[in-house]
Amino acid sequence: MTPLAHGVGSVQDLPVPQWLFLYGAGVVLVVSFAALALLWRQPLLARHANGRPLPAGLSRVVLSPALRIALGALAVFLLFVVFAAALVGERSVGSNLAPTFVYVAFWLGLVPLTVVLGNIWRALNPWRAAAEGAEWLAGRLGAHAEPYPYPERLGRWPAALGLFLFAALELAYFEPADPRALALAIVLYSGATWIGALVFGSRAWFPNAEAFTVYFGLLARIAPFAVRDGRVVVRWPAVGLAGGSNPRPGTVAFVAVMLGSVAFDGFSRSSFWVDETANLGDLTGSLVRLAGLLVWIAAVFGIYHLTVFAAKRLASTDLDLAGAFVWSLVPIALVYAVSHYFSLLVIEGQFLVTLASDPFGFGWDLFGTRDFRPNLAPFAPSTIWYVQVGTLVAGHVVGLAVAHDRALELFPRDTGRALRTQYPFLVLMVIYTVAGLYLLSQD
Amino acid sequence: MRIARIALALALLAGAALLFLALRPGGGDNADDTPAEPARFEVAVGPEGPGELAQLRVRRGQRVELEVTMPYESDVHLHGYDIMAATGPGEPPARFEFVADTPGRFDLEAHGRWETIAQLVVEP
Numbered sequence: 001m002t003p004l005a006h007g008v009g010s011v012q013d014l015p016v017p018q019w020l021f022l023y024g025a026g027v028v029l030v031v032s033f034a035a036l037a038l039l040w041r042q043p044l045l046a047r048h049a050n051g052r053p054l055p056a057g058l059s060r061v062v063l064s065p066a067l068r069i070a071l072g073a074l075a076v077f078l079l080f081v082v083f084a085a086a087l088v089g090e091r092s093v094g095s096n097l098a099p100t101f102v103y104v105a106f107w108l109g110l111v112p113l114t115v116v117l118g119n120i121w122r123a124l125n126p127w128r129a130a131a132e133g134a135e136w137l138a139g140r141l142g143a144h145a146e147p148y149p150y151p152e153r154l155g156r157w158p159a160a161l162g163l164f165l166f167a168a169l170e171l172a173y174f175e176p177a178d179p180r181a182l183a184l185a186i187v188l189y190s191g192a193t194w195i196g197a198l199v200f201g202s203r204a205w206f207p208n209a210e211a212f213t214v215y216f217g218l219l220a221r222i223a224p225f226a227v228r229d230g231r232v233v234v235r236w237p238a239v240g241l242a243g244g245s246n247p248r249p250g251t252v253a254f255v256a257v258m259l260g261s262v263a264f265d266g267f268s269r270s271s272f273w274v275d276e277t278a279n280l281g282d283l284t285g286s287l288v289r290l291a292g293l294l295v296w297i298a299a300v301f302g303i304y305h306l307t308v309f310a311a312k313r314l315a316s317t318d319l320d321l322a323g324a325f326v327w328s329l330v331p332i333a334l335v336y337a338v339s340h341y342f343s344l345l346v347i348e349g350q351f352l353v354t355l356a357s358d359p360f361g362f363g364w365d366l367f368g369t370r371d372f373r374p375n376l377a378p379f380a381p382s383t384i385w386y387v388q389v390g391t392l393v394a395g396h397v398v399g400l401a402v403a404h405d406r407a408l409e410l411f412p413r414d415t416g417r418a419l420r421t422q423y424p425f426l427v428l429m430v431i432y433t434v435a436g437l438y439l440l441s442q443d
Numbered sequence: 444m445r446i447a448r449i450a451l452a453l454a455l456l457a458g459a460a461l462l463f464l465a466l467r468p469g470g471g472d473n474a475d476d477t478p479a480e481p482a483r484f485e486v487a488v489g490p491e492g493p494g495e496l497a498q499l500r501v502r503r504g505q506r507v508e509l510e511v512t513m514p515y516e517s518d519v520h521l522h523g524y525d526i527m528a529a530t531g532p533g534e535p536p537a538r539f540e541f542v543a544d545t546p547g548r549f550d551l552e553a554h555g556r557w558e559t560i561a562q563l564v565v566e567p
Contacts, residue, residue, distance in 0.1 A: 010523040011522070011547040011548070012547060012548040014566065014567070017468075027459050034452070034455050037451070038451060274496050274559065278493050279494065377544075377546060381547070381567045382567070
């Protein structure tokens with residue numbers, strides 16, 4: 001029996017107890033039906049979406065080209081370090097920075113930062129920083145070629161595909177934390193992104209087709225800070241989800257991948273799934289998990305479109321309800337991620353302190369933190385449960401409010417019709433939230 | 444009308460809080476009734492794989508004695524507690540002795556053909 005360092009997913013949360021699941025589900029039901037009676041009758045959120053500008057001096061600093069260039073350079077440097085670690089570092093999670101950086105620092109850590117600070121990924125995106133730098137240089141050298149127009153119909157489908165592939169690597173592939181697999185994934189993703197940016201221009205490619213730009217862009221709509229007309233504005237949280245135009249094609253699919261992949265992750269830890277798949281080999285196991293992931297995403301997508309169909313019938317309208325209401329799923333996607341991953345982020349995030357000193361596993365001690373011992377039980381189990389159930393219920397309430405506001409906007413002089421579209425969406429959100437609670441309560 | 448709505452919202456909130464307190468099991472710190480005797484487990488994996496995943500349930504603070512036999516040469520590794528022991532056919536079982544002081548669920552992994560072979564559940 002020898003001790004060894006490990007990372008990424010070493011501790012899993014205990015299941016939420018049955019009584020707390022029932023309580024959470026009960027509150028969701030009561031809140032949902034109360035909402036119909038209690039919520040406002042005039043659009044309320046949308047007019048706050050633009051927020052209040054912060055002092056011009058602050059905007060100048062935050063949005064200054066110097067800061068943008070510094071952050072972009074830092075991001076490109078970090079991408080390079082992570083790629084180098086993945087390519088040549090020790091082939092183990094515990095001694096290689098890459099897996100913990102990709103799955104914990106980047107993928108989970110940026111979520112709370114984005115929701116609190118706004119769309120910081122815009123400045124921290126290494127692919128975009130490099131592409132914009134190259135475009136600037138090409139312009140200076142007079143080698144700038146006019147990019148092809150981005151096909152509107154493609155919308156955000158490429159981003160949805162990108163996010164699906166990332167989820168497949170993390171949740172379906174049999175060795176998601178293998179540094180070499182990550183190195184290959186980084187090469188493929190960087191190549192596809194830069195080719196896309198070269199052909200269609202970074203201005204069109206990133207907001208449409210780059211998975212993480214779309215992901216953090218959607219979450220940033222919840223944030224109390226945003227940029228409007230070159231100014232930093234402050235606003236109520238989540239009002240950024242209200243108002244505005246309908247999203248580009250593929251956004252519903254993208255949100256379905258967000259929700260479906262987290263739900264599948266929860267499901268794949270249930271003893272039912274583990275028992276069924278424990279004896280499969282690497283390849284079969286990967287394919288079965290890939291199929292499971294697809295089924296969950298398709299279920300989220302399918303239930304959403306059924307709901308839209310029902311809402312259109314009830315309100316007898318041909319408006320694009322699928323696009324109009326997709327924003328109301330963003331808070332639910334956020335709380336799915338928070339409730340499933342916040343303890344993982346806090347526990348595994350501590351390993352970054354150790355890994356920063358020896359990113360390649362070569363025995364270095366750059367910052368003198370190599371022997372840092374993480375605390376594997378930073379929260380009492382009951383604290384984790386209350387946060388999980390509390391965030392799911394809160395996300396449900398915010399989602400309801402956003403959908404309600406949208407409906408009032410769509411049918412300005414017909415509150416009755418607006419409310420009729422709400423019944424199916426209410427059922428949909430109850431299904432998503434109770435399913436999320438149920439997955440957390442499974443052994 | 445507006446006041447009636449606010450009152451209704453507050454009443455619902457109060458009701459939810461009361462229900463929560465009523466449903467919530469008392470106590471919280473159950474360290475006193477942690478069994479003094481160690482929990483002993485044997486996990487024997489056959490040539491056809493681990494089958495249904497064994498859940499090894501212990502209480503926080505309990506001593507655990509765990510023995511694992513494998514049909515092939517393998518390092519057996521308990522996540523989270525990060526302890527490892529080797530075993531193989533015809534060899535003595537991989538033996539783990541530790542105090543389960545971190546609550547949560549921890550995978551017991553055999554490196555090689557199958558990943559997870561059992562799960563340790565440490566209840567608070």
